[in-house]
Amino acid sequence: MVGGGLAGLSAVIKIAEMGGHVDLFSIVPVKRSHSVCAQGGINAAKNLKGEGDSTWQHVDDTIYGGDFLANQPPVKDMCDAAPAIIDLLDRMGVPFNRTSEGLLDFRRFGGTLYHRTAFAGATTGQQLLYALDEQVRRYEADGRVRKFEGWEFLSAVLDSNKVCRGICALDLRSMQVHTFPAGAVIICAGGIGAIFGKSTNSVVCTGSAQSALYQQGCYYANGEFIQVHPTAIPGEDKLRLMSESARGEGGRVWVPKQKGDKREPRSIPESERWYFLEEWYPKYGNLVPRDVATRAIHKVVYEHDLGVEGQPMVYLDLTHIERAVLDRKLEGILEIYQKFIGDDPHDVPMKIFPGMHYTMGGLWVDFKQATNLPGIFAAGECEYQYHGANRLGANSLVSCIWGGFVAGPEAVKYAVSAPPATNGCFEAERKRQEEINARLVKSDGTENPFRLWRELGEIMTRNCTVIRYNKNLKETDAKLHELLERFQHINLSDKQMWANTTFTFTRQLYNMLQLARVIAQGAGMRDESRGAHYKPEFPERDDKNWLKTTKAYFAADADEPRFEFEAVDTSLIPPRPRKY
């Protein structure tokens, strides 16, 4: 198992429960994985509010929200399983918020008209991860799970038939490379935020593992679909998420109607505020899906020139909601704002702006979570399966857990019938990785890896997020090519082979650059607008030509991606126009 977030831990629990043995690799102690950052909740159509919600409605919202790009059967399986997953998490002790009758409470989230989101305060991801972490610790105490925390996945060990036989990993303290045999390997490596420089993702979300596998022959699907969260708090070191639950609990987005209005926000009368989401989308209001809200904010700031204080920011206002309600339901996230910005959102509207948040794309997998390389499975954000062209809020946690629950047993099934491994491939892969490391340490050029990273983040954020133009995408790919050239002249400012974070970052950077080309080129090819992918030159969805999964593969001889396209399984819900 590579990765110990929600998806990884879910799969580990299933395998251990089946009597299997797991080696669990994680860069950070698994309890510190990025899943802890998920705030608002987890979707399941439990229909506990008398609204007539159903799992079928959850399927429809997810497919429609994803602009019909997701293969529909696995989405249906996930939504059908979601209510039982919530019950299981409840049994594991997750402190979900409760109703007065002692039942689970549900809140509203974007892209649905139902109260479908179970939540534990505003730290749902943290609470879910801890519950799974505790169960894994139990299996660890039983000897079924061995944890390798402080290890980084470098590559899969493939035999001469391209069958996966194990992994090659780096000990982040000793900087030694080791190989580990396995009957099957599951990749749950999470997101790729670092490719965009600053994002809402954690530091470890570099996409390095996915990229390494793509360079070894795995397909990478729908890479061009990047979710930009409408409400992030701009920061020097990262963009901090302000959860959608703030709007789910009644938060309103607005700007002063008058350009450059310098008044203190609370002194601006209602009639002089523009609640543009409520005006443009009367049915869903502030709870339109993320891609729609993000483009609306961009439009208000850049086309109407109405950013707060002339800056790229809008207000997210909770001040009309009772303090006790906010404390009970949103305390964790309001505390983040107060700690990092210094203003109290109970009293002052928050200033927010869209920020890179999630990749819908990822390793291509089949309906059993298997990649195209035999023996390698994937689950969680690092694969592409459940969210189509745009993910609905609070669907990520359920897709992680469900993906892990499928991948774990499927990997066991594969492993028990896998033919025995040959030894030579382990030695060969270890040597290959050690040579890469030796070259990197010896390299004495002039390029600083952190500076290259900054340039990567700037161009990807500018050209490959909210609005995409073909000319800019072409420029981006040329720039990425240039950065890969310059990478050959890198100079590590730290050459000591002990806990060398510069070294590991530089290895990740190379993989980020390779994967960035998949995103930029994939976006360049897709001449339509669908979900999070928006091209003003092609503003409509084009099902005739583009109702297709993008599949990138690495052409090693040319050192760049090649593309294939695959029909989308729309066997359950015929595509219809997406209009909120």
Added chain:
Amino acid sequence: MPDKTIILKIKRQRDPGSEARWEEFEIPHRPNMNVISVLMELALNPVNRQGQPTTPITYDSNCLEEVCGSCAMLINGKARMACSALVDQLEQPIHLEPLSKFPVVRDLSVDRSVLFENLKRVQAWIPLDGTYFLGPGPRLGPKAQEEAYPLSRCISCCCCMEVCPQFNEHTGFVGAATIAQVRLFNIHPTGKALAHERLQALMGDGGIQECAFSQNCVEICPKTIPLTKSIADVNGQVVRQAISDFLFK
């Protein structure tokens, strides 16, 4: 250098076997910086205050939102998270040191695996029958949730252990974080099943009686977890358990 700069003194150590030494840095000031963004700036331009090239600082970090618990360190002598330490609220020069009660890996990075071992020792989990479908969990009122939730927000940063005078090699004290987790699992209707084992694990050397009630833990906790209340509560449970073990064994 621009007019406004940030001056730092960072305690550095090459590896666990080396001596620690201080190194000074001066970098341009920008508004809204936190300690993490300062460390990122140093990686971008690893030169010390004397103008000599040096290595970037090794430190633990991940979420940068004070929820993963990675980036705890001593900042101007105080144990806290580097991500939520805003530069403009800190006195300069800013002193950064690794936590002092845990083995240093390198520079500001330390090994805190002792906490995870302690959680194993007290069986901090719900004894689940299995992940197959068994219907909903036990009904709980909002009050029960409101008691459990604050305890469940512990980020394992280990600040409470760092500041505890009793947490050291002599006592082997498990520390406040672990005791609060015992309270959390002992109030859960299913978790209760292991209450006896958990309380026994807190008896004897390194157990709850090592606590001298300095109350440092509750003051330092970045998540304002009711640690002293939890210790008092669990201590009562341990005493009752010890008496019952004595009377009915």
